[in-house]
Amino acid sequence: MLDSLKILVLNYTYEPLQFCCAKRGLLMVLSGRAEEIESDGYVIRSPSLSLPLPTVIRVLKVVKRNRRKQVAFSKKNILRRDNYTCQYCGEREHLLTVDHILPKSRGGKTSWTNVVVACKPCNLKKGNRTASEANMKLIKKPIRPEFSFHSFIIPEGPPSHIESWKKYLPKNVARGPAYN
Incomplete structure (x- = not known):
């Protein structure tokens, strides 16, 4: 159970950093690296101890985040750009x-404007040809994104967890399966 439940981890400045499993979040609180900010009534019990399970924790040291001016080229960011x-x-x-x-075998570069997301069947159908040679058409022309992607998607969780997370997350965070 502790590996499937998620906890929102906030920076010292209350900026959202990530979601972690409940086990890791609880260990951070017990070791003094983080403090519980919110809990919703879930309790972890052992024979000698009962602890409220936090839904939101805050680390007690500032975590410096790398603020790039441009979006890094990566498979994850290609998937995000093309909306999976x-x-x-x-x-x-x-x-x-x-x-x-x-x-690539025909001189194509690995760049924002030459790489797109493709499902396996389309990738196999296209093979080592251009899209026009394979009688395939791109839905939209690939571009280099000008904005930063938020580093996480809201995971599934109990409604009480999701409600407590909303207070700390920006409005434009990608909504995962929990909102569908």
């Missing part, structure tokens, strides 16, 4: 990969 959607067929359910529009 195949750029050839619009599918979101299949296993997703990244595809070079102009294949």
